[in-house]
Amino acid sequence: MAACGRALGLGRGLGRGLCSAPGRRLMLGSDPAVLERVSRDVELREEFVSPEEEAALLRELEPSLKRLRYQREHWDQAIHGYRETERSRWGEESEAILQRVRDAAFLPGAEQLSMVHVLDLEKEGFIRAHVDSVKFCGDTIAGLCLLSAGVMRLVSEEDKINYVDLLLQRRCLYILRGTARYTFSHQILADKESFFAGERVPRDRRISVICRNLPSSAG
Numbered sequence: 082m083a084a085c086g087r088a089l090g091l092g093r094g095l096g097r098g099l100c101s102a103p104g105r106r107l108m109l110g111s112d113p114a115v116l117e118r119v120s121r122d123v124e125l126r127e128e129f130v131s132p133e134e135e136a137a138l139l140r141e142l143e144p145s146l147k148r149l150r151y152q153r154e155h156w157d158q159a160i161h162g163y164r165e166t167e168r169s170r171w172g173e174e175s176e177a178i179l180q181r182v183r184d185a186a187f188l189p190g191a192e193q194l195s196m197v198h199v200l201d202l203e204k205e206g207f208i209r210a211h212v213d214s215v216k217f218c219g220d221t222i223a224g225l226c227l228l229s230a231g232v233m234r235l236v237s238e239e240d241k242i243n244y245v246d247l248l249l250q251r252r253c254l255y256i257l258r259g260t261a262r263y264t265f266s267h268q269i270l271a272d273k274e275s276f277f278a279g280e281r282v283p284r285d286r287r288i289s290v291i292c293r294n295l296p297s298s299a300g
């Protein structure tokens with residue numbers, strides 16, 4: 082959908098809107114070198130789950146999510162307009178989908194969090210820039226994006242200026258590793274800021290299903 086080569090209007094390298102690779106217009110960045118470095122540690126897989134698989138996951142998740150209230154009250158929270166749960170036991174169909182996520186993200190034998198994190202962002206919800214705790218999460222974060230597209234922005238922790246935007250299409254899988262996970266923060270843009278390569282990416286309610294590995298005992 083998004084055309085590369087459009088002005089971004091933010092950060093360095095204004096007006097260049099750099100794409101990661103021809104034909105894969107899912108990543109752009111403020112600086113070619115930064116984009117190159119980060120894109121080695123980011124994987125984006127469009128249509129990782131089918132509409133039927135998405136529906137199966139939602140059937141399983143909706144009853145427990147509906148019992149929770151969206152959290153909105155604290156302006157300084159990293160996440161705004163969300164409800165969340167963790168789940169270790171899944172039905173057969175969902176388990177098979179999650180196994181595909183794990184196989185895509187982690188090496189065989191990698192120690193993973195048994196709890197899968199489910200984050201439900203309302204249409205007005207957003208996630209501010211943060212780096213996932215190194216105490217609880219290892220070097221890889223793998224998220225399935227359900228119900229809505231969105232833009233994930235990775236911002237350099239070193240200069241807070243350089244950034245890379247990821248277009249997260251509905252039903253995609255994203256994987257952040259190494260540099261993208263540790264030396265860049267990540268955020269999900271609010272609906273009013275949700276643009277990719279100058280094109281609007283309307284945000285709706287969005288559910289992410291996130292698998293993480295454990296920090297290595299070597300630290």
Ligand SMILES: O=C(O)CCC(=O)C(=O)O
Nearest residue numbers: 200208213224267269289
């Ligand atoms: O919703 C997402 O895909 C990201 C969630 C996130 O950054 C987090 O829970 O730490």
Ligand SMILES: [Fe+2]
Nearest residue numbers: 211212213267
């Ligand atoms: Fe995070």
